[in-house]
Amino acid sequence: MDKRMSEEYEDKVKEYKNMGKSAFIIGYTGECGKELVKALSKNRIFNKVVLIGRRKVDITPDPGPEFEQKVVDYDKLDDYTEAFQGAQVGYCCLGTTKAKAGGKEGFVKVDRDYVLKTAEIAKSSGCQHFSIVTASTADKNSMFLYIKTKGEVEDALKKMSFDKLSIFKPGFLLCDRSERRLGERIGQAFMKPIILMFPTYSAASTAYVGGAMVIDTVTPGDEKLRTYSNEQIHGLIKQNGKQN
Ligand SMILES: NC(=O)c1ccc[n+]([C@@H]2O[C@H](COP(=O)([O-])OP(=O)(O)OC[C@H]3O[C@@H](n4cnc5c(N)ncnc54)[C@H](OP(=O)(O)O)[C@@H]3O)[C@@H](O)[C@H]2O)c1
Incomplete structure (x- = not known):
């Protein structure tokens, strides 16, 4: 990334920071979620970031004073709407596997029902921008459960009329999975x-x-929907630099 590009990115960060917004993240203990927390901690674009999960975890290094962990029961999210109040931006990195969730129903409950319930509560709590990781293959008409579920989530979110919806569609995720x-x-x-x-x-x-x-968040634009393919995810990093 050349100097001009890096200065342009810094300007976008400054401008965004000046808006004084707050955010929440679900799935922050997972592999994408942890990297999102790192990137937000480095960029410091929000006044407050509520990390919503089913458990609290040690985050090292400490991401900063604006980060706060809140524990919720995803089966009773209506009882925890307070956790979502005041966030103009909502990030979702939630997800499981059939093996971990104990079968098809468990998988769909997490990957579709928890995600859409969160989005619904967020929307009614004033969330303007919802940003989610789905998958490159997402297709609501697929006969394969994983691909179909991801497609159904994308489709339902598009119908929820957020001011802005960002959908990240990676292929394989590369990481040292814990x-x-x-x-x-x-x-x-x-x-x-x-x-x-x-x-x-x-x-x-x-x-x-x-x-x-994070790069998508600070990038201005009037588009209601931004969809990023695996290649476009690489493109954003190439243009704006690695953020974590
Ligand atoms: N793996 C791939 O190659 C791949 C490729 C493309 C897209 N994706 C999708 O990308 C997204 C992020 O993937 P990732 O690998 O970063 O996820 P991950 O590491 O498996 O993390 C999943 C997150 O969801 C939470 N979660 C899982 N089951 C839960 C439950 N029953 N109740 C509450 N929270 C629960 C986890 O919380 P705990 O820490 O408490 O368990 C964690 O924060 C997922 O939607 C995934 O399907 C994955």
Whole structure:
């Protein structure tokens, strides 16, 4: 990134910061979520960031005084609307797997129902910009549960009329995952030659995804919907620099 581009990015950050907004994140303990927290901590664009999860975690280094963790019960989100109040921006990095969630119903509950309930509460609490990580393959008409669920979420969010909706659609996520996932490791082994041949086409690091979410946030524009493919996520980082 050249000096001019970096100065342009700094100007966008300054301008955004001056708006004095607040945000919340769901899924902040996951791999993309952790990188988003790092990028927000580095960029310091919000007055307040509420980290919403089912448990509190140690975050090191300390992201800063504007970050606050709040524990909610996702099955009773209506009882926790206070956690979402006052946030003009909402980030969602939530997600699970069928194996972790104990089957199809558990997966859909987390990846679709929790996400859409959060979006609904956020919208009615004044959230203007909702920003989410889905997947490159998302398609509501697919016969495959994961792809279909991601597609249904995208479709429902588009109908919710946020002032701005940003959808990040990475291919494979690259990271040192703290938890072991056999299926993902097998998938990555198969994908390895393609990832090596076309590094921006099929995979993105979680650091790039988290950083790209912040770059998108500070980038002005009137578009109601911004959708980022895996390649466009790489493009945002190339143009604006790594944020975490
Ligand atoms: N893996 C891939 O290659 C890939 C590719 C494209 C897109 N994606 C999608 O990208 C998104 C982010 O992925 P990621 O790998 O960063 O996610 P991750 O590391 O698995 O983190 C998932 C987050 O969701 C939370 N969560 C999971 N189950 C929950 C439950 N039952 N109740 C409350 N919270 C729950 C986790 O909280 P705890 O820490 O408390 O568990 C964590 O904060 C997901 O939607 C994923 O499907 C993944």
